[in-house]
Amino acid sequence: xxxxxxxxxxxxxxxxxxxxxxxxxxxxxxxxxxxxxxxxxxxxxxxxxxxxxxxxxxxxxxxxxxxxxxxxxxxxxxxxxxxxxxxxxxxxxxxxxxxxxxxxxxxxxxxxxxxxxxxxxxxxxxxxxxxxxxxxxxxxxxxxxxxxxxxxxxxxxxxxxxxxxxxxxxxxxxxxxxxxxx
Ligand code: GTP
Ligand code: MG
Numbered sequence: 001x002x003x004x005x006x007x008x009x010x011x012x013x014x015x016x017x018x019x020x021x022x023x024x025x026x027x028x029x030x031x032x033x034x035x036x037x038x039x040x041x042x043x044x045x046x047x048x049x050x051x052x053x054x055x056x057x058x059x060x061x062x063x064x065x066x067x068x069x070x071x072x073x074x075x076x077x078x079x080x081x082x083x084x085x086x087x088x089x090x091x092x093x094x095x096x097x098x099x100x101x102x103x104x105x106x107x108x109x110x111x112x113x114x115x116x117x118x119x120x121x122x123x124x125x126x127x128x129x130x131x132x133x134x135x136x137x138x139x140x141x142x143x144x145x146x147x148x149x150x151x152x153x154x155x156x157x158x159x160x161x162x163x164x165x166x167x168x169x170x171x172x173x174x175x176x177x178x179x180x181x182x
Contacts, residue, residue, distance in 0.1 A: 002046060002048065002083075002087070002089075003048055003050075003056070006089060007050070007054065007055050007056055007089065008054075008055040008056070008089060008091045008178075008179060008182055009048070009055065009056045009057075009058050009087065009089040009090050009091060010055065010056065010057055010058065010091060010092050010093075010094065010175055011057075011058035011059075011060055011083070011084075011087075011090055011092075011093050011094065012024060012057070012058065012059060012060060012093075012094050012096060012124075013060045013062075013063070013080065013084075013093060013094070013095055013096065013110075014062060014063070014095055014096030014097060014107070014124075014126075015062050015063060015064045015065070015096075015098075015104070015106065015107065016040035016061075016062030016063070016064065016065035017038075017040040017062065017065075018062065018096040018097065018098050018126055018127075019096060019098070019126040019127055019162055020034075020059055020060065020062065020096055021034035021035060021036040021037075021059055022034075022036045022126075022162035023096065023124065023126060023160060023162050024049060024057050024059050025162065026160075026162040026165055026168055027051075027057060027168060027171060027172060028049060028051060028057065033049055034047060034049065034059045040062060040065050040067065045061065045079075046058060046059070046060055046061070046079065046083060047059040054179065055091075055175070055179060056089075058083075058090075060079075060080055060083065061076050061079065061080065063076065063077070063080060063106065063110060064104075064106035064107075081113075084114070084117075084119055085117055085119070090119075091120070091178055091182065092120050092121060092122060092175075092178060093114065093119055093120065093121040093122075094121065094122055094123075094124045094158075094171075095107070095110065095111060095114070095121055095122070095123050095124065096124045096125075096126050097123060097124070097125050097126065097143065098125075098126055098127055099125040099126060099127055099128050099130070099131060099136060099139050099140065099143075099159065100127065100130055100131060100139070102143075103143060103146045103147075108146075108147075111123075111147065112150070115151065121155055122155050122156045122157060122158065122174070123143075123144075123155055123156070123157040123158070124157070124158045124160055124167075124171065125139070125140050125143070125157065125158065125159045125160060126160055126161070126162070127161060127162075127163075128159050128160060128161040128166050128167070129161040129163040129164050129166070130161075136159050137159070140157060140159050144157060156174070158170055158171050158174070
C-alpha cells in the first residue's frame with residue numbers, strides 16, 4: 001500500500017541486483033532500512049521510506065530478473081508500470097544502471113518507455129567502486145552517448161557507489177533542489 005499523505009516521492013528502479021536498496025540505505029545512512037541481498041529479486045513490493053518527515057524514497061522491485069515465473073514477471077511489470085505512470089506523487093524516478101555494463105536491451109527499452117510517457121527521470125550509475133576511478137567518467141559518457149543516438153535531450157546522470165558513498169551528496173542535493181521548487 002502506498003501512503004496517502006501526498007508527500008513527494010523519489011523512486012529507485014532498475015534491474016534486479018543493480019543496487020537500489022543499497023543506494024537507499026546509503027542515502028539515508030541506515031544499514032538495513034531497505035533489505036539488500038546478493039540474490040536478485042529481493043525487493044518484492046513497493047517500499048516507502050520517509051525522509052526528514054518531508055518526502056519519500058521509494059524502493060521498487062527490480063525488472064529484468066529472468067529467474068521469476070512468467071506470472072510473477074507480469075505481476076511485477078504491472079506493479080512497476082502502474083506506479084510509474086499513475087502515481088501523482090512521483091516527482092522523479094532514478095533509473096539505476098550498473099556502471100560496469102554496456103547498455104542492455106531491457107534498460108534501453110525501459111528508458112524509452114519512460115521517455116515516451118514523459119515520466120521525469122535521471123540516470124544513476126551504481127557500483128562505481130568496482131571500476132578504477134579513472135574509468136568511471138568514461139564509462140558513464142559512453143553510456144550517455146548511446147542514448148544520444150536516439151534522443152535529442154539527455155537526462156541528468158549521477159555516478160554513485162553505495163560502498164564508498166560516492167555521489168551521495170550530489171544526489172541528495174538534486175532531490176533537495178527539486179523539493180525547494182515544488
Ligand atoms: P533487488 O531488490 O533484488 O532488485 O536488488 P537491488 O537492486 O535492491 O540490489 P541490492 O541493493 O540488494 O544489492 C545487490 C548486491 O549488490 C548486494 O550484494 C550489494 O551488497 C551489492 N551492491 C550494491 N551496491 C553496491 C555498490 O555500490 N558497490 C558494491 N561493490 N556492491 C554493491
Ligand atoms: Mg532491492
